[in-house]
Amino acid sequence: MxxxxxxxxxxxxxxxxxxxQWREGQARLGMTGPGSLLRSGAKGHGMGVRSGSxxxxxxxxxxxxxxxxLQVEHxxxxxxxxxxxxxxxxPRVRLAQGLVLxxxxxCGTGIVLACIGVRCWTDLPLRGVAATGGLLxxxxxxLSLTALGVYTHNLRRLGMVDPSQGINNHRFPHLSLRPAGSLYFGWLGSCLxxxxxxxxxxxxKRPKCPTCPSCPELPVCPACRSCPEITNKPDTDVYEVTC
Structure with a gap:
């Protein structure tokens, strides 16, 4: 897992x-007047409109x-x-950048340590190394959850000179901001x-190893051949059956 x-x-x-796509918004911009910059740009791309409309x-x-x-729809x-x-x-955007990095x-360092600690090619893993990787x-x-939380909580105020006015002024139309798809990828990845x-x-967990009959306080693992009473024990047991 x-x-x-x-x-x-x-x-x-x-x-x-x-x-x-951490946040996105839509705004409707009117193209009125013959000298409109958007009107002339739209005509240059084959999107001209009738005069006076x-x-x-x-x-x-x-x-x-x-x-x-920034994209024009359709x-x-x-x-x-x-x-x-x-x-x-x-500062909240800078904080989110630093936390994500x-x-x-x-996470990359932890995955490397976990791969070294698990050691799927051997019988006994390095439990301490794998646990350290898991901790990282x-x-x-x-950290990524913290970054996502800070960004989401302040989503509509990030980069606003005057939070009470948003980004509405005489040059820009109203832009309604909402969370976008990248935030959901981040939340899912952080939870995983x-x-x-x-x-x-x-x-x-530490494996339960048998003890040596000669030294009960000394645990003997199957990979350690230090107890002759265990290692020299035959692989088959003889049972006496009486009728």
């Missing part, structure tokens, strides 16, 4: 980190931790750019990391 869930959680959190465009905006995108007009401005300088590093994976999941790390942390 731990060996499967931990890498799967790492892939999901990494996918969430590099995609720009009041047409609107639906703009789709999405933001991630490192990239933002068209191929889409542009992405690295995050900048107040959104990039927002730390989470990815810890659990910590990675908790916690579950997988917990499985690695608590599933390896």
């Amino acid at each position: 731990g060996i499967v869930f931990a890498p799967l959680g790492l892939v999901l959190v990494f996918t969430a980190a590099i995609t720009p 009041a047409e609107t465009l639906l703009l789709l905006r999405s933001d991630g931790l490192w990239e933002s995108c 068209s191929e007009l889409k542009q992405c750019w690295p995050v900048a401005g107040p959104y990039q300088r927002d 730390t989470s990815l590093f810890l 994976v659990v910590m990675a999941g908790l 990391q916690v579950l997988g790390g917990s499985a690695l942390l608590f599933s390896f």
Whole structure:
């Protein structure tokens, strides 16, 4: 369970980190007047409208931790750019970036330690190494959950100069923001990391080994050939049956 869930959680959190769909919103922008910039741009792409008509465009905006995108609905007009401005300088966005990067590093290190500790090619695992890897994976999941929680709680206020006014002013239309798909990938991956790390942390118990008759206080494992009374015992037992 731990060996499967931990890498799967790492892939999901990494996918969430590099995609720009942490939050998204829609805005309707009117194309009125013959000198409208959007009108002339739409004509340049074969989307011209009749003079004097009041047409609107639906703009789709999405933001991630490192990239933002803007697209016109039902068209191929889409542009992405690295995050900048107040959104990039927002301390909550910077905190989420640092937590996610730390989470990815810890989870990768934990998976490596878990693979070394489990040692599927041998009979006896390295329990301490596997448990350490599980602990790192659990910590990675908790860090990514913290980053997702901070971002989701402040989703509509991130990068806003004046939170009471949002981003509405005389230049931009109203943009309603909501959680997007990358957040759900992150939540699922973080939960899988916690579950997988917990499985690695608590599933390896010390095996119960027989004791040596000569030294009862000394446990003897099957891999250790230190007790002649046990190692020299024949593999077959003889039973006397009477009728």
